[in-house]
Amino acid sequence: MTDPHQSPPDRRNFVSKAAAVVVGGLVAVVAPVAGLVTFLDPLRRKSDTRGMVRVTSLTSLPDSGEPRKFPVLDTLVDAWNKTENVPVGSVYVQKTGDNAVRVLSAVCPHLGCSVGFNAANKGFYCPCHKSSFSLDGAILDPKSPSPRAMDELIAEVRGDGDVWVKFQSFRKGSPEKIPV
Amino acid sequence: MKNALAWLDQRTGYKALVHEALFENVPGGARWRYVWGSTLTFFFSVQVITGLFLWMSYSPSSQTAWESVYFIQHHVWGGWFLRGLHHFVAQAMTVLLVLHLMQVIIDGAYKAPREVNYWFGVLLLLLILALSLTGYLLPWDQNGYWATAVSTNIVGMSPGIGPSLLPLAVGGASYGHLTLTRFFALHAGVIPGLIIVLIVGHVYLFRRHGLTPKQPVTRADEGFWPEQVLRDAVACLAVLLVVVFFVVREHGAPLGAPADPSEQFSAARPEWYFLFLFQLLKYFPGNAEIIGAIVLPTLSLVVLVAIPILGRWKLGHRFNLGFVGVMLFGIALLSWQAVAADRKDAEFQVARVGAARDAARAVELANGGVPITGALSLVRDDAYTQGPRLFSRNCASCHRYDGHDGLGNALPTDSISASDLKGFGSRAWLTGFLNADTILTKRYWGGTEHAEGDMAMYLSDHIPETEQARATRENVVMALSSRATLPSQAALDARDSVRIAAGIQFMRDTKAGCAECHVFQDVGTDSPELTAWGSRQWMIDFVSDPAHPRFFGRDNDRMPSFAKEKSLSDREIALVVDWIRGEWYRPKVATPSPAR
Numbered sequence: 001m002t003d004p005h006q007s008p009p010d011r012r013n014f015v016s017k018a019a020a021v022v023v024g025g026l027v028a029v030v031a032p033v034a035g036l037v038t039f040l041d042p043l044r045r046k047s048d049t050r051g052m053v054r055v056t057s058l059t060s061l062p063d064s065g066e067p068r069k070f071p072v073l074d075t076l077v078d079a080w081n082k083t084e085n086v087p088v089g090s091v092y093v094q095k096t097g098d099n100a101v102r103v104l105s106a107v108c109p110h111l112g113c114s115v116g117f118n119a120a121n122k123g124f125y126c127p128c129h130k131s132s133f134s135l136d137g138a139i140l141d142p143k144s145p146s147p148r149a150m151d152e153l154i155a156e157v158r159g160d161g162d163v164w165v166k167f168q169s170f171r172k173g174s175p176e177k178i179p180v
Numbered sequence: 181m182k183n184a185l186a187w188l189d190q191r192t193g194y195k196a197l198v199h200e201a202l203f204e205n206v207p208g209g210a211r212w213r214y215v216w217g218s219t220l221t222f223f224f225s226v227q228v229i230t231g232l233f234l235w236m237s238y239s240p241s242s243q244t245a246w247e248s249v250y251f252i253q254h255h256v257w258g259g260w261f262l263r264g265l266h267h268f269v270a271q272a273m274t275v276l277l278v279l280h281l282m283q284v285i286i287d288g289a290y291k292a293p294r295e296v297n298y299w300f301g302v303l304l305l306l307l308i309l310a311l312s313l314t315g316y317l318l319p320w321d322q323n324g325y326w327a328t329a330v331s332t333n334i335v336g337m338s339p340g341i342g343p344s345l346l347p348l349a350v351g352g353a354s355y356g357h358l359t360l361t362r363f364f365a366l367h368a369g370v371i372p373g374l375i376i377v378l379i380v381g382h383v384y385l386f387r388r389h390g391l392t393p394k395q396p397v398t399r400a401d402e403g404f405w406p407e408q409v410l411r412d413a414v415a416c417l418a419v420l421l422v423v424v425f426f427v428v429r430e431h432g433a434p435l436g437a438p439a440d441p442s443e444q445f446s447a448a449r450p451e452w453y454f455l456f457l458f459q460l461l462k463y464f465p466g467n468a469e470i471i472g473a474i475v476l477p478t479l480s481l482v483v484l485v486a487i488p489i490l491g492r493w494k495l496g497h498r499f500n501l502g503f504v505g506v507m508l509f510g511i512a513l514l515s516w517q518a519v520a521a522d523r524k525d526a527e528f529q530v531a532r533v534g535a536a537r538d539a540a541r542a543v544e545l546a547n548g549g550v551p552i553t554g555a556l557s558l559v560r561d562d563a564y565t566q567g568p569r570l571f572s573r574n575c576a577s578c579h580r581y582d583g584h585d586g587l588g589n590a591l592p593t594d595s596i597s598a599s600d601l602k603g604f605g606s607r608a609w610l611t612g613f614l615n616a617d618t619i620l621t622k623r624y625w626g627g628t629e630h631a632e633g634d635m636a637m638y639l640s641d642h643i644p645e646t647e648q649a650r651a652t653r654e655n656v657v658m659a660l661s662s663r664a665t666l667p668s669q670a671a672l673d674a675r676d677s678v679r680i681a682a683g684i685q686f687m688r689d690t691k692a693g694c695a696e697c698h699v700f701q702d703v704g705t706d707s708p709e710l711t712a713w714g715s716r717q718w719m720i721d722f723v724s725d726p727a728h729p730r731f732f733g734r735d736n737d738r739m740p741s742f743a744k745e746k747s748l749s750d751r752e753i754a755l756v757v758d759w760i761r762g763e764w765y766r767p768k769v770a771t772p773s774p775a776r
Binding site: 013016017019020023024026027030031032034035036037038039040041044077079080081082083 | 262413424
């Protein structure tokens with residue numbers, strides 16, 4: 001072991017030092033950079049690529065306008081796996097007219113928990129942080145932690161009363177509804 | 181800034197530490213021959229970093245290991261480069277280990293008081309080889325799977341504890357999820373942890389005793405910084421450049437077809453640096469195998485460990501030099517023999533081509549999305565992959581496919597007793613078949629009893645001699661071939677609809693055409709039936725039961741009724757038929773290049 005009191009051999013060759021720093025730095029960055037590039041891969045992937053999906057038919061909905069919860073069956077792409085016709089989420093569908101529906105995402109706009117429907121109170125209720133919403137999805141309680149109303153999804157009634165929905169996610173915790 | 185650093189130094193003493201690390205005295209000055217230890221430490225840290233990032237995308241289970249590695253290689257941004265770096269740095273490290281060992285032996289750096297440090301080094305060598313061995317399995321491809329099967333079974337051969345060690349290594353009686361989780365924990369946790377501890381000890385002991393200078397010391401001493409650091413860095417850069425060259429040339433690291441325990445894999449080989457062990461086994465056949473597999477490697481290891489003790493004798497250093505020299509020469513010789521033997525082995529070369537084909541096909545299939553049952557289920561249900569195998573196992577004892585067994589292996593010509601099925605149903609195939617001369621060759625019916633039958637007789641009695649007769653024969657070829665509805669001939673069939681109609685007209689003639697004998701559409705009485713001749717369903721029905729009255733009936737010549745005898749499942753018959761017809765899944769879009 002070197003004696004800490006002994007001065008190091010005096011070879012303060014500037015060129016050697018600069019070269020050692022440059023070459024050493026160059027070889028040192030390759031692996032971390034190669035790794036970081038793969039780590040950043042999720043940023044370049046688009047998530048909102050779903051089209052319209054059929055979720056139910058009008059005959060399954062009560063005329064009272066009370067919401068019913070339906071799973072959304074679609075193709076699930078999970079990294080390398082691709083599975084057809086499996087539940088990818090769920091939505092609340094309400095009849096709002098003879099040929100009209102309102103479809104609300106069951107995902108809480110606050111922090112993404114799953115919102116439940118309370119038939120007794122005729123309202124939606126999130127069990128995680130107690131956000132509450134009225135039947136049309138509006139914020140019920142001014143003290144509700146949710147920054148916005150429940151997310152209404154683009155929906156249409158086609159043909160013989162089939163309800164089709166564009167199943168999307170939106171940014172959580174934001175007052176605006178921004179698709180992600 | 182200065183104050184802040186002074187504050188930090190007062191609390192941590194980092195300045196003394198940096199001083200200690202950088203101003204190690206190098207007796208006799210910096211030298212290129214001292215770079216190997218540093219480069220090894222550097223590349224080990226590269227492996228830790230690339231390994232951690234690979235870990236973020238890797239999933240160890242028998243339905244996700246190949247799939248996640250495929251995903252890294254072909255879909256993750258820069259994933260192929262990261263994987264290639266990890267793979268080729270591992271190869272470079274084995275070379276660096278040998279160079280480091282040689283330098284230590286030649287310079288006598290194992291001698292007192294450095295024995296313990298030498299033993300740390302031998303342990304590190306073994307642990308790094310263990311990393312290679314465990315890492316080779318993780319992609320769960322055919323090569324890794326079979327190489328690991330062999331290496332773990334060698335462990336199982338060791339006397340006494342072997343049979344208990346095997347299930348501990350494998351995680352059970354057979355290879356699967358638990359093999360992967362165990363190997364992964366060893367590869368990414370246990371072994372690197374031990375290596376880090378040993379490297380710390382190795383470097384501590386190295387610093388304790390100082391560098392072993394090249395004798396005689398003629399130059400003045402230098403500091404580790406900057407002269408030796410610069411040499412170390414340049415050596416790292418040189419090795420890294422070689423590694424990157426291979427990464428770019430190979431476009432990452434190889435990935436074979438998904439591991440399939442039920443599938444013979446004749447292209448199985450260990451990594452190149454274990455080839456000598458593979459070759460060694462060949463020299464100890466039968467009961468002597470344990471000598472090559474366990475005894476000789478263990479003995480060499482014992483001598484390697486004993487080197488510091490042997491070195492104390494008068495001729496000890498020379499013996500050590502000789503031993504390491506002979507060992508390395510032996511390893512090189514055995515490796516070369518293994519490579520040379522494979523080069524000459526035609527069967528192995530065919531297997532390698534087949535393995536590459538299967539690997540590329542697995543990627544092509546996976547690009548369409550992998551079911552949760554894993555990529556193997558895609559491969560097993562793929563006509564392109566399974567057709568040749570089924571053909572080779574079930575059909576090639578009589579038939580040929582373009583002269584070979586379907587997989588590309590040549591077979592003895594005297595075993596041909598039925599037609600060559602490449603292009604079955606196509607115009608080219610039928611042109612040769614409906615010809616009095618060629619039907620009697622082994623490409624068609626030359627080896628069958630049908631050579632003496634009515635069809636061959638009809639053809640020899642009706643050799644088309646006029647221009648018109650030849651045109652009629654061509655029309656019949658087109659018409660009959662169009663019944664097969666081959667996808668590869670769809671455009672031709674559409675183009676020649678007029679001649680096909682003329683051919684059908686002739687076929688329907690019960691006086692002089694095909695329907696004189698054959699059932700064709702609503703005319704004719706005899707078999708084989710030609711209505712949908714050569715179509716997918718016709719072929720499936722035929723292979724299922726060629727002795728059915730619709731086909732050869734009692735005239736059937738030796739062909740088994742594969743479905744009736746349950747020697748092939750309906751799905752297997754469909755796979756081999758689809759393969760012969762060239763009907764298999766083709767990706768709609770071009771395979772994305774891994775670089776993207």
